[in-house]
């Protein structure tokens with residue numbers, strides 16, 4: 001007892017002071033590299049952790065080298081940026097948690113150009129007076145979608161909110177029960193509806209809604225007929241939904257506007273490449289619908305934004321709504337969006353230049369080639385099996401639900417490490433590599449790994465599996 005107590009005291013007494021650490025060679029080194037407040041914070045927290053451990057009866061390593069190493073690790077943790085690049089080896093092209101669409105080179109260059117100096121963001125150069133920020137994209141957007149007018153806000157949730165607030169505040173909006181979607185937790189049609197001040201009028205059933213259901217619901221308080229794309233799910237079996245054409249005809253008969261929340265909104269015809277059955281936005285606009293809304297960073301492959309395209313009168317009223325100011329996009333987004341839309345003027349160019357399209361359209365053989373290059377670059381121990389395996393990837397991000405894209409992945413099995421352990425090792429390393437587990441193997445889908453990321457992924461795996 002006595003012995004233990006003495007030992008405990010001598011351990012505590014032996015710890016250096018904050019001041020001693022600051023004045024040590026290491027301390028001076030840290031101060032020359034890192035902000036003083038982080039150095040101080042790391043020293044205090046390291047010493048506190050050691051004292052806690054000693055008081056609990058533990059015997060933490062208290063030699064100067066171990067103490068310095070602990071402090072340095074903490075400082076590095078404090079100064080590391082929170083937002084950082086990761087390598088997406090999940091094969092999910094539009095991974096919402098990983099930032100959805102990577103931008104094209106043209107979009108990045110335009111962001112740098114516009115952000116580094118002044119711009120004509122809200123300045124009419126011809127008139128020499130105040131201009132409008134949404135005017136910059138009007139010509140490109142109407143050209144590509146065929147709509148009379150268009151405007152852009154912060155994201156598609158904002159576009160839906162602004163549309164509902166403008167067209168249906170305090171009045172009823174008719175929506176099918178099969179389309180009351182939730183997109184990733186925070187966007188639920190009924191909640192957005194409530195926030196916008198519109199009143200939800202549900203019609204039909206989960207699996208079947210008929211035109212007569214909509215027609216019966218129309219009354220003096222009806223302001224809008226809304227169709228919502230079933231972005232991230234499919235209702236299969238005994239089902240029916242009403243095509244937008246029929247809703248447009250119904251709206252015309254009752255003099256009601258019709259809106260279609262397309263969610264992803266496709267500008268490039270993926271059907272011509274055998275992918276999915278998504279109509280392009282211009283086809284939807286041609287039905288005569290009053291308004292369509294879609295995201296900038298889903299299949300479009302641009303920055304986070306919400307695009308509303310439709311009749312002149314509707315877009316004009318949306319731009320006048322005071323909410324528009326709160327939901328407006330910033331100049332960097334506008335810059336990236338303009339460059340992204342510009343690429344769509346030539347669809348073949350868009351398919352090569354926009355990373356999302358390039359990844360969706362890449363031929364399985366090309367993906368296999370990248371997977372094979374990754375396999376040859378990995379230096380793993382004898383008891384690790386590393387092989388190329390066929391699998392399927394998905395578009396993700398509430399786009400092309402149910403569409404499986406044939407792909408190739410690097411499949412890893414280790415006798416010593418569980419797939420979960422390898423997954424965690426990759427995820428928490430530098431750079432973080434996000435992979436998935438299928439059955440008893442770790443899979444790295446080569447579809448979403450860029451060519452220039454192959455060496456980094458191989459190096460990380462080498463460290464873990466050697």
Ligand SMILES: *Cc1c(COP(=O)(O)O)cnc(C)c1O
Pocket residue numbers: 155156157158160181183187228229230231232261262263264294295296297305306397398
């Ligand atoms: C994704 C999606 C939204 C939300 O779009 P964000 O750009 O993520 O705000 C809204 N409606 C539908 C149908 C969607 O698929």
